[in-house]
Amino acid sequence: MIALRLRGLVKRFGATTAVAGIDLDIPAGSFYGVVGPNGAGKTTTLSMATGLLLPDAGTVHVHDVDVWRRPRDAAPLLGVLPDGLRLFDRLTGPELISYSGLLRGMDRDVLAARRDDLVTALDLAGAGSTLVKDYSAGMTKKVALACALVHAPRVLVLDEPFEAVDPVSATAIRGILRGFVAAGGTVVLSSHVMALVEQVCDHVAVVGGGRVLAAGSLEEVRAGQDLESRFVALLGGTREQTDLAWLRPSSG
Amino acid sequence: MLRRALAAEPWRLVLLVLGAVWALLTVPSVLGGMTWVSLQSPDVAHDVLVVGGTLLLLGWAVVPVLVPGLDDSLDVRRFATTGIAPARLVPGLLLASLLGVPTAFTAMLTLAPVVAWGAPGRGAAQLAAVAMAPVLLVTCVATARVSTGLLARLLGARRSREVALGAALTAVVGLVVVVRQARRLGLEGVLEGVPEVAAVLGWTPLAAGWSAPALLAAGDVAGAVGQMLVAVAGAAGALTAWAVLLRWTLVRPPSRAERARRRRDSLLAARPGTVPGGSRTTAPRPGLVAARAVALRGLRSWTADPRYTSALVAAVALPVVVVLLAATVVDAPAAVVLSMALLMAGTIAWGRHNDTAFDGSAHWLHVVARVPGWADRAGRAGATLVWALPLVVGVGVLGALVSGRPELAPASVGAAVYVLGAGLAVSAVSSATLVYPVPAPGASPYATQVGALGASLVAQLVTSLATAALCLPVTALYAVVLWWEPGLAWAVLVAGLLGGAGLVAAGVAVGGQVYDTRAVRLLARLE
Structure with a gap:
């Protein structure tokens, strides 16, 4: 079964084409990594896949629900952690989790219990009485992740979820996500840290220049190499390194 | 920087031109008013100029606060990373804020008393008015910077709610008091009180610069010199306050206020007595x-x-x-x-x-x-x-x-x-x-x-x-x-x-x- 199906997605910003026709099938129950260099179109693709950015062309289906035709039906299925969008920061972490649950019209008692679970699981209790504006970048990321989880979606789409998160929290988050996949959920995450993707994901798509260069199970894409070498090869190999001869402490 | 702002904003140019035209159109009426003042006795002229001058200064202090975005001059925090000393920044910023329609208009107003003291035999007063004009202008501009800077700091701090409430209360109480007074005295009564008030205002930095030429015209040389000193001290004080505020802002940006602490989840208060984890996850509405x-x-x-x-x-x-x-x-x-x-x-x-x-x-x-x-x-x-x-x-x-x-x-x-x-x-x-x-x-x-x-x-x-x-x-x-x-x-x-x-x-x-x-x-x- 396909959890997230992208067909012919295109997005242009003025003269530049950020995403030039992306087709992708993300199987249900997979832990899917989207990797690519800076500016490859990862964030743009994931934004269009989650209903945050209107595509110029193409369709997105979440468990066979059209995200752009039936947004109200698709929204409960999706949990979204965007990258580069500011979080409303005048609430405390627990309040923000409650807020995103209330926006989805959740029952108060269920929501209160889940909020407390998430605060414990993501180790947010220490900063429970501080406004999000005083949080560190890693803490903010964890709160945003909790906001994406609180309504128990079927598909989680996370843009750079481990950026700025400390190793202890990253381990906790990985544990939560693995448990979610084991219970039948689907996780899609983007990253440019190959080692991390290799460690946690079972499926990978390599994106470059707004297109899918390779996609499939981790073994298929790696083709016997490690992911990093394969990735560099897919993107056209190592460029001749320019010698920065002046970059020596003694050259003044 | 003004030129860069203009290049980015054709609208700003339109506003600037409109403002300049409006300011020019008011010149004749201001001059007319001043000519009328010049025909009055020094006492009356003194009262009119002092009250007008005080209102002008209060305007500079209040209007930029009430109309955000009007103050098109430079945001100090942009310089926070450049490491320029505040002492060197103030003259530059002052110069930059002098280039604008409101400032040009105010400069014209501060020079207006020169006309008001233009009657024959009042040469000394006229000279004093010329000397006071730049002092008054600097006071106005610096006051505006101090009032917006101070308020931005206050509002950025944790006490913002108390400040807002206090301001609102003061405003309401002030209104009640003023209206009560005005009703008790009637219009004539209010006007009778003006000379006393103006005499006091003349010795405050609010209007000393407007009052000094009048004292000179009335022959009170010592008083005039004293008031001129008060005016200069007022301008210097405003500039110093601005510099202090600048140093403050550069060293401690106002956006880093103390942490606010909130214990309860005010969006979702706990309801004691209910068992969490009911069968429904979505509320009925x-x-x-x-x-x-x-x-x-x-x-x-x-x-x-x-x-x-x-x-x-x-x-x-x-x-x-x-x-x-x-x-x-x-x-x-x-x-x-x-x-x-x-x-x-x-x-x-x-x-x-x-x-x-x-x-x-x-x-x-x-x-x-x-x-x-x-x-x-x-x-x-x-x-x-x-x-x-x-x-x-x-x-x-x-x-x-x-x-x-x-x-x-x-x-x-x-x-x-x-x-x-x-x-x-x-x-x-x-x-x-x-x-x-x-x-x-x-x-x-x-x-x-x-x-x-x-x-x-x-x-x-x-x-x-x-x-x-x-x-x-x-x-x-x-x-x-x-x-x-x-x-x-x-x-x-x-x-x-x-x-x-x-x-x-x-x-x-x-x-x-x-x-x-x-x-x-x-x-x-x-x-």
Whole structure:
């Protein structure tokens, strides 16, 4: 079964084409990594896949629900952690989790219990009485992740979820996500840290220049190499390194 | 920097030219007034100039605070990273802020006393006026910087709510006192008091520079020298305060206020006695739940976000100032006082016309959750209504009582509620359509957004016209009640309450429709 199906997605910003026709099938129950260099179109693709950015062309289906035709039906299925969008920061972490649950019209008692679970699981209790504006970048990321989880979606789409998160929290988050996949959920995450993707994901798509260069199970894409070498090869190999001869402490 | 701003903003140039033309047009009347003053005795001239000068300085202190974005000069924090010493920054910034229409206009005004002392035999006074002009100008400009800088700091701090409340209370109490006094004394009585007040003002930095030439013309050389010293000291004091504030701002940016601590989840209070984990995960009325959450979060913005708190202070204080100024000029103090609730309702409600942009950091959560448009709009309107409705009702009743027309209270309240509803209805639609950039959360509320002037002017013009048009029927009825037919007061109350509620409902419905189709596009624009 396909959890997230992208067909012919295109997005242009003025003269530049950020995403030039992306087709992708993300199987249900997979832990899917989207990797690519800076500016490859990862964030743009994931934004269009989650209903945050209107595509110029193409369709997105979440468990066979059209995200752009039936947004109200698709929204409960999706949990979204965007990258580069500011979080409303005048609430405390627990309040923000409650807020995103209330926006989805959740029952108060269920929501209160889940909020407390998430605060414990993501180790947010220490900063429970501080406004999000005083949080560190890693803490903010964890709160945003909790906001994406609180309504128990079927598909989680996370843009750079481990950026700025400390190793202890990253381990906790990985544990939560693995448990979610084991219970039948689907996780899609983007990253440019190959080692991390290799460690946690079972499926990978390599994106470059707004297109899918390779996609499939981790073994298929790696083709016997490690992911990093394969990735560099897919993107056209190592460029001749320019010698920065002046970059020596003694050259003044 | 002025040139760069102009290159980015053709609109700013238009404004600049219009402002310059307006300033030039006022030159003849100012000169005429000064010629009249020059024919009066030194005493009268003294009083006129001192009172006028004090008002001018107060204007410089108050107007930039009330109208954010007007102060188009340089935001100090841009220099925080360059490491320039404040002592070297002040002269440069002062010079930069001298290049502007308001400053040029004020320079002309500060030079006007030269004409006023132009009668033969007053050469010494004229010379003193010339010497005082730059001192007065510097005082005005520095005072404006100090007042906006100080307020931005205060609002950025944790005590912002207390400050806003204090300012509002002071304004209301001040209004009551002034009106009481004015009613007791009558217009002649007020005018009789002017010489005493002016004599005192002449020895304060507020107006010493305006007063000194008059003393000289009257032959009091020692007094004149003393007042000139006071004026110079006042200018120096304002400049020093500005420099101190600059150093403060550069070393400790105001956005890093102390941490606010909140123990309870104010959005989702625990309900003791219920067993968590019921069978339903979705509430029976999800839209209402969302609307309530939006409203509660909006209330948090009003108290915890300096941009909202400054808007609150301005929306409450601006009508008070306008009414007080008008009450001293127009010979119908009762009508003026009675219109204050209307004005306040209008400024509060109209101020929300760009709410989605001010609240931009929460918007993606709404989009991801696909909050129904009506719930989003209703929540926003609710967050304002919760405190604005009691406020305008209170001011409406108070205005009627203070002006001695208690029978007009229902009309005043009805009209104010209607204006509040009309303004919020327009805001509910416009904040989903005419969106323009605003300072980011945590930024100074007085920072100007470069590149936004055109869009913001259009949006502000359209929304204020729409609000005014919607308000017309009930305000016209209110005017009828005020001047001709007091018996209709209760009719205005009924019409105002029903009409206001109806308009808010219509605004939420229409705005919600617009929001539903445009929410995603808005997100791209708010980026």
